[in-house]
Amino acid sequence: MSEMVIQTQQLTRRYGRQVSVADVNLQVPQGSIYGFLGPNGAGKTTTIRMLLGLIRPTSGRVRLFNQDLEKNRISVLRRVGSLVESPSYYGHLTGTENLKVIARLLGVCDQHVAEVLDLVRLTQAANKQVKGYSLGMKQRLGIAAALLGSPDLLILDEPTNGLDPAGIQEIRELILEMPKQHGITVLVSSHLLSEIEQMATQVGIINEGKMIFQGPMDDLRRQSRPQLVLETERPQDVRNFLQDQGWSVTLEDGLLSLPNADFETSAGVNRELVMAGFSVYRMREVKPSLEDIFLDLVGKGVSL
Amino acid sequence: MFWNSLVSEWMKVRKSSLWFLIPVGPLLGLLLGWLNVHTGETHPDAQGQAEVHDWLWMYPQMLGTYAVLFLPLVAGVYASLLCRFEHLNGGWKQLLALPVSRSTLYLTKLVYLLGMLALTQFLWLAGVLIFGLCLQVEGSIPWTELGKSGFSGWLTLVPLAALQLWVATVWKNFGLPFALNVILAIPGMLLLNAEKYRVYYLWSQPYLGMSPTHGGILNLAPISFWLVLGGSLVLVAAGWTHFVKRDVQH
Ligand SMILES: Nc1ncnc2c1ncn2[C@@H]1O[C@H](COP(=O)(O)OP(=O)(O)O)[C@@H](O)[C@H]1O
Numbered sequence: 001m002s003e004m005v006i007q008t009q010q011l012t013r014r015y016g017r018q019v020s021v022a023d024v025n026l027q028v029p030q031g032s033i034y035g036f037l038g039p040n041g042a043g044k045t046t047t048i049r050m051l052l053g054l055i056r057p058t059s060g061r062v063r064l065f066n067q068d069l070e071k072n073r074i075s076v077l078r079r080v081g082s083l084v085e086s087p088s089y090y091g092h093l094t095g096t097e098n099l100k101v102i103a104r105l106l107g108v109c110d111q112h113v114a115e116v117l118d119l120v121r122l123t124q125a126a127n128k129q130v131k132g133y134s135l136g137m138k139q140r141l142g143i144a145a146a147l148l149g150s151p152d153l154l155i156l157d158e159p160t161n162g163l164d165p166a167g168i169q170e171i172r173e174l175i176l177e178m179p180k181q182h183g184i185t186v187l188v189s190s191h192l193l194s195e196i197e198q199m200a201t202q203v204g205i206i207n208e209g210k211m212i213f214q215g216p217m218d219d220l221r222r223q224s225r226p227q228l229v230l231e232t233e234r235p236q237d238v239r240n241f242l243q244d245q246g247w248s249v250t251l252e253d254g255l256l257s258l259p260n261a262d263f264e265t266s267a268g269v270n271r272e273l274v275m276a277g278f279s280v281y282r283m284r285e286v287k288p289s290l291e292d293i294f295l296d297l298v299g300k301g302v303s304l
Numbered sequence: 305m306f307w308n309s310l311v312s313e314w315m316k317v318r319k320s321s322l323w324f325l326i327p328v329g330p331l332l333g334l335l336l337g338w339l340n341v342h343t344g345e346t347h348p349d350a351q352g353q354a355e356v357h358d359w360l361w362m363y364p365q366m367l368g369t370y371a372v373l374f375l376p377l378v379a380g381v382y383a384s385l386l387c388r389f390e391h392l393n394g395g396w397k398q399l400l401a402l403p404v405s406r407s408t409l410y411l412t413k414l415v416y417l418l419g420m421l422a423l424t425q426f427l428w429l430a431g432v433l434i435f436g437l438c439l440q441v442e443g444s445i446p447w448t449e450l451g452k453s454g455f456s457g458w459l460t461l462v463p464l465a466a467l468q469l470w471v472a473t474v475w476k477n478f479g480l481p482f483a484l485n486v487i488l489a490i491p492g493m494l495l496l497n498a499e500k501y502r503v504y505y506l507w508s509q510p511y512l513g514m515s516p517t518h519g520g521i522l523n524l525a526p527i528s529f530w531l532v533l534g535g536s537l538v539l540v541a542a543g544w545t546h547f548v549k550r551d552v553q554h
């Protein structure tokens with residue numbers, strides 16, 4: 001069992017009567033890229049605010065690096081870099097000055113400022129006022145600020161939101177480098193599965209404040225149990241026949257499907273249909289995409 | 305840590321347009337004070353004789369609008385501008401997720417606010433001196449009275465500044481604190497001639513403190529003095545605790 005960098009216990013936050021985050025047990029292993037996935041309004045930002053001590057939980061606890069956040073806020077936050085929601089910046093200052101403001105508070109030397117600016121490829125624009133930056137540049141400046149204190153944990157809340165494909169690609173590459181080159185554990189949130197899929201080693205899916213899946217990305221993929229899909233003559237009759245035989249089978253758009261595609265099922269169904277004289281045109285195994293699983297988990301009605 | 309925080313804040317303040325605003329209060333105050341000196345009643349001792357304009361005659365005449373209205377207003381404007389750095393582009397959530405205690409950050413803002421108010425008082429006194437010298441006011445310059453007036457005005461501003469800072473950390477909106485400020489300053493104006501009641505109203509204190517004619521502690525009646533001290537303690541503590549405890553969304 002690898003060490004957990006972030007652990008929350010029954011983390012809950014209410015706003016009035018609305019429960020924004022409900023009993024969330026986050027487990028982020030060291031060295032992972034943890035994709036925190038959920039539709040808009042699911043509670044990702046609220047959770048992240050609690051991880052950073054920006055808001056207090058209604059109940060439950062946050063432990064970072066095996067220390068209680070509330071009791072050791074300052075010493076724990078020294079090891080965390082973060083970017084919450086839209087980028088934060090001082091528009092009237094240049095990129096360099098923005099980072100120097102933070103470097104001072106972190107007690108980091110100014111030389112480090114140039115290094116992180118280089119890392120996010122902002123050296124060219126370093127001496128321009130940030131109010132003239134594009135959203136992508138501001139986002140990168142935010143990441144530079146998050147990296148300034150040489151953190152062990154990076155928390156990025158929807159860092160690619162509102163960026164063009166090139167900008168998204170750039171941020172993704174930056175994130176992918178973190179654990180490999182710098183040994184940094186990353187928690188990155190998104191409402192897009194495709195994005196998490198390309199980066200994350202671990203995934204937590206949150207919906208309506210509740211954690212509905214958590215584990216290695218591969219476990220999520222494994223959830224995509226293949227189905228057996230049949231094309232036959234007189235599908236209605238076939239369905240009735242199979243159901244009489246005790247198979248669970250559904251009919252949709254003229255296609256019959258069974259929730260299991262192992263050899264036993266395939267062979268059994270095939271034999272019975274042939275013996276009963278039904279013509280079977282086609283039998284195939286269909287694997288639902290990750291997207292299907294995700295939609296299934298968060299409920300069909302949610303638009304992403 | 306506190307020093308680092310002060311330096312960090314300085315980097316934001318230095319490059320801001322805040323500086324252009326600091327002379328505005330004293331300048332407007334001097335302008336209205338000058339009008340008042342020219343159109344105001346003559347000195348009771350003068351009785352139609354040639355003008356006996358000495359410093360301690362001139363100064364209280366100039367003081368009114370500045371002390372009653374502009375000082376409380378600029379305290380609010382400075383507080384809003386100091387918090388605006390963070391309010392504008394999600395600065396709070398970045399700042400408060402850093403390994404720095406919230407108390408440090410709150411006190412940093414308070415130090416700058418009080419510092420800017422002190423600077424404002426210096427500019428005011430410098431302006432008064434220049435003005436007096438230009439008018440060739442008679443007599444020697446009453447350094448002690450002027451110094452006491454400047455300091456006392458600053459001290460009486462502390463509770464107002466603390467309240468304004470509290471409001472400014474909470475409200476992103478610029479107009480709301482300003483409106484509140486005006487609303488609270490107006491009774492101060494109305495109470496100026498009500499000797500019985502004005503000693504109890506915080507917004508009347510800058511004028512009372514700055515007026516050299518009032519004896520007591522730093523020109524203030526004892527009750528006023530303790531009100532200012534108590535008010536400062538309560539309002540600083542309230543704004544501070546609220547800042548430390550509050551939810552940070554943006
Ligand atoms: N300050 C707040 N006051 C009231 N409701 C809030 C507040 N912040 C968030 N919420 C609610 O909590 C829920 C979760 O929000 P959020 O954490 O921002 O979701 P996400 O980041 O996953 O899009 C939403 O329904 C949102 O309306």
Ligand SMILES: [Mg+2]
Pocket residue numbers: 041044045046085157158
């Ligand atoms: Mg969000």
